[in-house]
Amino acid sequence: MPHSTPSISVQVYDNATQRAQVIALWKTVFGYDSPHNEPSLVIDQKLAVKDDLMFVALAGDKVVGTITAGYDGHRGWLYSLAVLPEHRHGGIGSALVRHAEQALLSRGCLKINLQVVESNSQVVAFYQTLGYAVEPRVSMGKRFKAES
Numbered sequence: 001m002p003h004s005t006p007s008i009s010v011q012v013y014d015n016a017t018q019r020a021q022v023i024a025l026w027k028t029v030f031g032y033d034s035p036h037n038e039p040s041l042v043i044d045q046k047l048a049v050k051d052d053l054m055f056v057a058l059a060g061d062k063v064v065g066t067i068t069a070g071y072d073g074h075r076g077w078l079y080s081l082a083v084l085p086e087h088r089h090g091g092i093g094s095a096l097v098r099h100a101e102q103a104l105l106s107r108g109c110l111k112i113n114l115q116v117v118e119s120n121s122q123v124v125a126f127y128q129t130l131g132y133a134v135e136p137r138v139s140m141g142k143r144f145k146a147e148s
Ligand SMILES: CC(C)(COP(=O)(O)OP(=O)(O)OC[C@H]1O[C@@H](n2cnc3c(N)ncnc32)[C@H](O)[C@@H]1OP(=O)(O)O)[C@@H](O)C(=O)NCCC(=O)NCCS
Pocket: 029, 080, 081, 082, 083, 084, 087, 088, 089, 090, 091, 092, 093, 094, 095, 115, 116, 117, 120, 122, 123, 124, 125, 126, 127, 129
């Protein structure tokens, strides 16, 4: 069921009509400097999973925000939360998170995790308004191949 603020709806991403807008939005909001984060590749790899957990916020036909979720059967994860700068502070980011939460909950997910890069730590306050807490964890990762 799509979530709505007064003029925004949140829906599952439609590759046929929204791809170029999402790529432009991510380049605007995140910028990209490494090939593994190239938006086309990220979208194609997510679509290959066929889980319908990539969402867009729409103002009419215009994509103004995105969020991607993942569920591995144990934990849910949130990624790629982004709202166009000129559309921020209107509740769109919160609506995207709430929509992704409901999608994860409906799949049986009991806990959601997310990571915030250190240089973006001011966004922690945003997630706290939505009930997320900083947890005492050390985040670790491993890459399978060298990336430039
Ligand atoms: C984070 C982001 C998605 C929030 O989108 P938004 O549509 O502005 O969010 P909302 O309007 O729902 O915000 C609700 C409240 O959260 C808080 N908040 C929102 N963005 C915030 C930020 N960047 N820093 C601190 N608090 C923030 C505010 O209390 C805000 O209420 P206010 O508008 O009355 O001040 C948006 O700022 C964004 O795209 N940032 C760049 C990408 C990013 O950092 N993504 C998260 C990666 S982990």
